[in-house]
Amino acid sequence: MNSTSHRIxxxxxxxxxxxxxxxxxxxxxxxxxxxxxxLAGATAxxxxxxxxxxxxxxxxxRDLDFGFALSDWKEFENLKAALISTARFKPDRAIQRxxxxxxxxxxxxxxxxxxxxxxxxxxxSWPPNNDFVMNVAGFREALESAIQVxxxxxxxxxxxxxxxxxxxxxxxWADRKHEKRDAPDILKIxxxxxxxxxxxxxxxxxxPLLEAAGFDVPxxxxxxxxxxxxxxxxxxxVASIAEMLADxxxxxxxxxxxxxxxxxxxxxxxxxCTLLLDNFQGGFTDDNRSD
Numbered sequence: 632m633n634s635t636s637h638r639i640x641x642x643x644x645x646x647x648x649x650x651x652x653x654x655x656x657x658x659x660x661x662x663x664x665x666x667x668x669x670l671a672g673a674t675a676x677x678x679x680x681x682x683x684x685x686x687x688x689x690x691x692x693r694d695l696d697f698g699f700a701l702s703d704w705k706e707f708e709n710l711k712a713a714l715i716s717t718a719r720f721k722p723d724r725a726i727q728r729x730x731x732x733x734x735x736x737x738x739x740x741x742x743x744x745x746x747x748x749x750x751x752x753x754x755x756s757w758p759p760n761n762d763f764v765m766n767v768a769g770f771r772e773a774l775e776s777a778i779q780v781x782x783x784x785x786x787x788x789x790x791x792x793x794x795x796x797x798x799x800x801x802x803x804w805a806d807r808k809h810e811k812r813d814a815p816d817i818l819k820i821x822x823x824x825x826x827x828x829x830x831x832x833x834x835x836x837x838x839p840l841l842e843a844a845g846f847d848v849p850x851x852x853x854x855x856x857x858x859x860x861x862x863x864x865x866x867x868x869v870a871s872i873a874e875m876l877a878d879x880x881x882x883x884x885x886x887x888x889x890x891x892x893x894x895x896x897x898x899x900x901x902x903x904c905t906l907l908l909d910n911f912q913g914g915f916t917d918d919n920r921s922d
Contacts, residue, residue, distance in 0.1 A: 653731035669777040669789040672696030689819040694740040702748035746770040769798040776863040794859040814888035821907040825852025853907040857914020876912045
């Protein structure tokens with residue numbers, strides 16, 4: 632899947648109502664207000680890998696994450712108020728979250744993550760006390776590289792591409808690596824990228840990558856993912872991720888978390904994870920030095 636494609640992707644497998652209903656409710660309100668937005672997080676991961684390309688699902692989640700490009704905090708308050716005014720959402724204790732009321736006793740958490748004009752560098756600090764800080768590095772690139780997906784007969788929404796998601800997930804892992812919750816997503820995207828619409832690329836335009844990997848398709852796919860992520864990243868993002876992966880102790884910690892993200896723990900699987908991460912790093916850095 633080339634993240635720069637302008638095609639509208641169709642679903643091989645329909646979304647479950649538990650995902651589709653809150654997704655449509657947010658999209659309809661966002662479309663009426665007009666701010667640029669995209670679907671992010673684990674729901675975007677599974678929508679792309681499972682519902683578009685038929686890959687096995689990742690770790691189950693019921694929550695949805697959206698990024699919104701906003702000019703100021705007033706826009707965020709208006710967005711949140713508009714969602715609540717539909718009577719389908721209610722506030723949550725977390726300031727960035729609303730709860731979609733699906734039925735009695737069943738709700739879906741929806742995180743609304745603003746970026747753009749509300750940023751201070753790569754972070755946002757939530758008013759009024761600025762005591763809740765969130766890193767939104769990579770959100771602009773994820774928005775600009777989002778793919779268009781027809782999620783229902785009358786609705787097409789922007790969804791973070793896999794190169795956009797891997798950037799977001801690497802920053803998220805670095806910020807909260809003690810929680811280890813981002814490692815399964817990183818591993819899933821690294822391992823499945825070749826099978827997410829990219830195998831033809833590996834046998835044509837990107838054949839040298841496949842040859843260099845000894846025709847190991849998943850490993851070549853990880854290197855291609857690195858190249859594609861680098862292509863959409865701005866200068867600051869490139870520098871930050873390259874520095875992260877160049878730090879031996881930090882990279883080893885990430886690798887350990889990737890291995891721990893799977894039921895497998897044998898040496899062969901650990902070696903496979905090492906090859907995936909090394910090839911992603913190679914694609915992100917060495918293969919793009921002339922960019």
